[in-house]
Amino acid sequence: MRDYRNANEAVALAVRLARVEVVAAYPITPQTAIVEEIAGQIARGELDAEYIRVESEHSALAACYGAAVAGARVFTATSSQGLAYMYEMLHYASGSRVPVVMAVVNRGLAAPWTIWTDHQDSVSCRDTGWIQLYVETAQEALDTALQAYRIAEHGEVLTPVMVCLDGFVLSHTEEVVEIPRQEEVDSFLPPYRPAYYVDPERPAVFAPGMGPDLYPSYKRSQQLAMEKAREVIKAVDEEFGALFGRRYGGLAEPYRCEGAKAVLVTLGSVTSTAREVVDRLRQQGHAVGLLRLRALRPFPAQEIREILGGAEVVAVLDRNCSFGLEGAVCTEVKAALYGLARQPQVLGFIRGLGGQDISQADIEEIFQHALSFSPGRR
Amino acid sequence: MRDYRNANEAVALAVRLARVEVVAAYPITPQTAIVEEIAGQIARGELDAEYIRVESEHSALAACYGAAVAGARVFTATSSQGLAYMYEMLHYASGSRVPVVMAVVNRGLAAPWTIWTDHQDSVSCRDTGWIQLYVETAQEALDTALQAYRIAEHGEVLTPVMVCLDGFVLSHTEEVVEIPRQEEVDSFLPPYRPAYYVDPERPAVFAPGMGPDLYPSYKRSQQLAMEKAREVIKAVDEEFGALFGRRYGGLAEPYRCEGAKAVLVTLGSVTSTAREVVDRLRQQGHAVGLLRLRALRPFPAQEIREILGGAEVVAVLDRNCSFGLEGAVCTEVKAALYGLARQPQVLGFIRGLGGQDISQADIEEIFQHALSFSPGRR
Amino acid sequence: MLQIRWHGRGGQGVVAAARLLGRAAAVYEGRYALSFPSFGTERRGAPVKAFTRLGDRPIRDRSQIYTPDCVVVFDVTLLEGGDTWQGLRHGGIFLLNAPFEPHSLPLQGVTFYRVDVTALAREVLGQPLVNTAMVGVLAGITGWVSGEAVKGAIFDLFPARLAEKNWLAAEKAYLLGQELREKGRRA
Amino acid sequence: MLQIRWHGRGGQGVVAAARLLGRAAAVYEGRYALSFPSFGTERRGAPVKAFTRLGDRPIRDRSQIYTPDCVVVFDVTLLEGGDTWQGLRHGGIFLLNAPFEPHSLPLQGVTFYRVDVTALAREVLGQPLVNTAMVGVLAGITGWVSGEAVKGAIFDLFPARLAEKNWLAAEKAYLLGQELREKGRRA
Amino acid sequence: MIPVLPTPHLSSRTGAWRMLRPVLEAEKCNGCLVCWLFCPEGSIRRENGSVSIDLDYCKGCGICARECPRRALRMVEEASFMGEGGGKLA
Amino acid sequence: MIPVLPTPHLSSRTGAWRMLRPVLEAEKCNGCLVCWLFCPEGSIRRENGSVSIDLDYCKGCGICARECPRRALRMVEEASFMGEGGGKLA
Amino acid sequence: MRIEELREEEFVCGSFACAGCGAILAVRLALKVLGPETVVVTTPSCLLGVTTFYPQLAFKVPCVNVPFPATAAAVSGLVAGLRRKGRENVRVLGIAGDGGTVDIGLQALSGALERGDRFIFLCYDNEAYMNTGGQRSGSTPLGASTATTPVGRGAKGEDRPKKDMLRIVAAHNIPYAASASIGYPADYIRKLEKAVKAGGPAYIQVLTPCPPGWGYRSDLTVHLARLAVQAGQWALAEYEEGAWRVKEVSNPRPVREYWALQKRFAHLLQESGGEG
């Protein structure tokens, strides 16, 4: 059904379509509408789920954890300070291998206080063991939330997933969204059948303590699960595409990178605006392209090497800063390209913090700057 | 005074020598002894400080924050889950530019539960805007805690500092420690004189909200402060060396890297063991060296390029994993070396998670593996 | 692509208006739209903005709107803020809800419309709730979306009873707008 | 470099013993030492281990001790665990506190000493607290640190009154150790 | 740049938000200060025996008028204070 | 590898920690079960009219002996159960 | 302190609060009692949003903003820091909304109360998370419809009674705890004065109606704050030296009268046909 929705609503619709069984979440701008919409769905009888009205985000994820080990499909959503406050639980959920899906509506972190978007909140959580997918549109938010359950619950992945969407720019921006039908979603996403759940017939300890003899192997298995997730993310996106006609490029999506001298690397909603710029510059005869990282974790190092290996300059647009180093994506892109015989120049651009707008002109400037480094131009 | 102490005690001694005014901390293994020792110092009248017995780590850092904006010199210490639980406050303290010094006694994160050392806890906080210094010995723990106040409180730095020390391997291991005299420390470390503090005569908002127009410039200034910190860390280490005769290499300390074909990059206590191995291998005629990163933030990219640029193979020993990518230090070392004309091969080794012991044999194996990649050997 | 900026006060429903217009075009005319608020918390009474982009192809530019084609002002008192006309592009439209003609707006090269929508809304809805009617007027004046499309969107977004009343107001405003079409004052 | 492993039970003070020996060497003989516990939480009664490294140069190896030069066992019941002798290097020393000779320890190529330190401690301290005395015996048998150094360390680590009593026990044990020196059973 | 900013710092007069304006009928007022006490914005000034209203930050909430025991305050549409053709707000 | 492990799973018999052993003087015991109730380890077995002690996990805390209203239990040095020259613990 | 004795000076002015905001009134009055030698510690909530977002900074006293779960912990730190710096004369006033007090800020508050430092904690209770648009909090009254407890098929608004925070706080045995209402300013001011004089932590929870959140016309704020008390929906209680004192209501009103003025309770009246 063709509808007109913002990404917050799109995510709430996905939660309904995914037949989530337990939701626990805490309000925070600009995520709140997701939670409100879910509460509304339940009140209106559209969604048959338990909504746990927790008193904080730490508890939100803890409650999801409890419900998940009981065998339920769970959902939560947060943003910024809320994500930061549940941080202990992030490591815990991934280490415990519970397939939580969480929408992170990206917003900058205090201090100073901001309610506007940047990626500092989720990017800073890159080491927590969660899969992170960044979406570009409300449609992708909906579709990715559905895909996220398939990925998270995959028997060899069993790793929680963050669906990251830019605050306001996506969360509060309505646009055309195609709503899948319930039957279609049901056929794409079967009910969650956990291998391990709390069962007095088979008593088990969930998340026991472990000595140095065992602990490392569990951490290794988390890393292997992430490796597996690479495949699964791609396969699920393919399958989704076959069913619904919409694909998002799996881990990383190139746009007009063929023969591009300068390629811009982006995450999230700014990609849309950048496409516009790429088209215009291409029209003007500039060999520019775009690589959107859909997954930050698992990090698409292989794809980056393949797609960017041929470029002369790579410009990385970071909506975050790893203070004392540089934008996090920039570092990781360089590392991914490390060791290639022909190495593109990699330039980092930190933009759009705390809701700073990124206009077409800003992006064009980045491209111009990048092109000026291209040997052809020098 | 020559003494025999473990790193926890050494840190507590530093707190006393630094004349810290307010301490707020929460117990957690293997950090607890620091807090206990400070409580003891106060009870015995050796330290004239307020000890706030908080009910959690989030509150520990919040209380330090409150005391710092009142103008007091503050200290806290934690580990693992405790660091994770105060995570929201980490961003807050750095964004607010309060010069907190915190000892992080490194320990792995749950789940599964461990009480043993690895660097996942602090390395995962690399994006929080804190300066991070990793120490190798109990002596260095003491000395670095003292240096940390000079760094954090520097007018152009004003950034909180984590002094990271390995759980048990340092925290619970006694060794020879030279305790500086109070007068010497006083001359090295003057009282804290904040430019901004809570004062009804000059009312101000601490950590206000800001729109997209202003917010980015404050984040930029955090990044600039980190740049400044590079200099300051080196200068303070030098000055400390001149006064006390002990230097730690500033941001990064090479060991026998001259002409080294294979260099191992380490953080923390394993460096000691690795020195032993380097000496033996050198004796056996292998051109191996060691680069210890003392600072993870600010990241010593420049030093890495200078020191490792000449190597053929660089082996990075990570006691952490950024799941879905690789060891965090490995990524950052590659990125630092990116674009060098002659690029060493960089190999990542994740070892020592959850207290897994790293023996001389383990390190030798890493070196052997690295050397096998050295072109001279192939 | 068309870019519209809406000015109102917290509580007046500017965000809903921006959305309504977008929905009308996107769902009922098979076209594309983006609508978004001014990205802040809006307190009741405080001046707020919202935005709509309309287009025939999917709209990819997600940056802010700096040079709108049209500015819609919900309330004459907002003119005091002095920023309603900012960036309005040459040849654009300035639509003001006011009971009287304000003097000396520093508008140049744009078409100016004034309508007393508050009176209309009071009449139809019994309250000075102008947002649906403002969309109606704009649609009428510009023809950017059809009255039918506006109706469809209103019935989607309001519960039935409210929708009917609101469509009544919007339709009236739409017709008024059609009358006004081409009667704007060039400034 | 010398490596010593201490076996005891939570509450018996093995960790303190490991430290005491290290401190004696490091502070009172200008040498170097590392001492550390078995890196876990020790519950009272549970078998625990601790370690000391002694050397003439700064000790850099911070990895675990797998092949100690000496094993010290605080309590005969610990032998049941079956791991006290693990890794003890050829030519090493096995020192056991026991009121009687245990039979059939699978020791090979090491020197075995048994002392009834509990009895000694009971006598001097009025309690079966053996840890300082165990350090004394070890020092006496091996000469790895002097009695004076042990005394210094004891007075550093215990409050005066306790220190005196403990040094009494340790000194007695030290002298006993000196007598036993070279009288160990080769196994 | 340390995020510590001197306060107060007011960039906009929130009186501009007002849609209703409190108007005092001075003769009814007995200076009881009830309006002064209850004004959320502190926009009412005490004057000997009476009060006056500072419109810079008065948002026109109407509490003063509602709570005045002597009904000495009336809320009047703000637009009515704009001359035909618009005009200054306060 | 999911960190979910079947429980119970006991790798060591904590009876090995014991330094004192509870010894029952059966004739004094009236089977009141006070010891059974209070044993933290659940190491006392109910037997018709009396009790027996399972030494596998008895840590020798002495609570049973202290709480037995009939003083039917005595705590005895564990070492005394090792024959000269050592021997099995339990 | 009589009205006329209250300071003329305003310590908060020009905020971005909605017209008729009860919360800002409560803070205005509190600062009038506490005076200029006060530092405010506050946290995300309407108050922070409307008083300390640049470029509109509305306080005339220092204000320390801290994360949502942290108010009382930062208060503890500030008290210790000021004491250490010999500036005990500066009063520390922690302020949080109901959400920041009874939910996410409860633990830090409990810790600070337990430590027994001298400070005042003011909870302005608008009975929901208003800064984020009106979601239920632990302090939302039974039956109120909010954005997360909407009314619908079988859903009748908030289904749990209001958390009795005052009793929870009093259970910490602090010298002074009270509830107040901006509808009873003399009572509120008296309680603030007592809080100032308390030898340790003092807690005041003040009812502050919220026009958009509760759904009523802005001029009714004070009226509702009074009506809540008269209709038995808010007690004016005091806990001092281990004893409770509750103000008798001289002119009780039916609760329906209170409900009838607020959208959040509209469904309760509809249910029973709008009668009685």
Added chain:
Amino acid sequence: MRIEELREEEFVCGSFACAGCGAILAVRLALKVLGPETVVVTTPSCLLGVTTFYPQLAFKVPCVNVPFPATAAAVSGLVAGLRRKGRENVRVLGIAGDGGTVDIGLQALSGALERGDRFIFLCYDNEAYMNTGGQRSGSTPLGASTATTPVGRGAKGEDRPKKDMLRIVAAHNIPYAASASIGYPADYIRKLEKAVKAGGPAYIQVLTPCPPGWGYRSDLTVHLARLAVQAGQWALAEYEEGAWRVKEVSNPRPVREYWALQKRFAHLLQESGGEG
């Protein structure tokens, strides 16, 4: 339930608790009452350390370990999840030490109590953070010496009274809340049975002496748990349907008798010359 009626089966056995641990006894008895259809939710504390650290896993019922601040929140989730899965028959027993209850776990507990779900929360109170070696908690009694409230020049051990957690919990108006002692097993068991039958959240705080933490010989555990009650240092209270009931002590003992057996109070006796 009389002693003989208690299940023979042990649901926790072989733990690494210290000899004479009161906590493990409290848990053992609780599980005997609750039975095999129970899931334990627990958190870092001695209990987690001694029962669920591989390779020694001592529970015979499922056990879900969660982070320290999260016990009651995970309990809420588990209750919801089990209900959603049609397995309401499984009883959910949250267990935390005093630190995990009255300090870092307080907020989550308050939230869970407020939500009104059916579960039992057992706080075993050994009056300090024992797993980390005996630091003070909010539940440490006045005067006790701990690792963070040591005795020294001018420092006399814990200087704040014990947090009255039972009153705090009762202020949440839950169906059942009680304090118990392992020294009074019949009373404790009866309370557990009531908790099982409560229609909503039930809370029991049970005093569990700790030999190394309190400094006494392991055989005194039950004796001290009894003496605490007899010496007026621990009340056996019950809060049910809004009313309090406190067990009268038939044979009161002087508090010094209680102190005298424990190292943590040794300095209190020395002060007054060891008399009386």
